[in-house]
Amino acid sequence: MPNPTTRTFRCPTCGTLLLASAEDFPFCSAHCQRIDLGKWASGAYKISSPILDPDVLDSLPSHQQPRSSPDDDE
Numbered sequence: 071m072p073n074p075t076t077r078t079f080r081c082p083t084c085g086t087l088l089l090a091s092a093e094d095f096p097f098c099s100a101h102c103q104r105i106d107l108g109k110w111a112s113g114a115y116k117i118s119s120p121i122l123d124p125d126v127l128d129s130l131p132s133h134q135q136p137r138s139s140p141d142d143d144e
Contacts, residue, residue, distance in 0.1 A: 082106065 078087050079095070083102035088095065097103045109115050 077090060079090060080086065081088060081096070081098035081102050083097060083105050086098040086102075088098045092098065094100055094103055097106065
């Protein structure tokens with residue numbers, strides 16, 4: 071009978087069930103790790119948050135600068 075405190079998780083790439091003690095946790099295998107890394111490298115994954123540092127905003131090309139919302143014109 072499984073230990074009731076043992077938690078199972080799903081691999082974020084393929085959905086296979088695994089334990090937190092798995093060698094490649096949180097992935098089920100090195101293959102799924104590489105797939106995930108490739109998605110980050112290709113830009114498929116992005117961390118989206120507003121840039122609040124004015125120096126960073128000034129260094130961005132104009133096509134990458136955040137657009138102002140309609141409320142900003144007031």
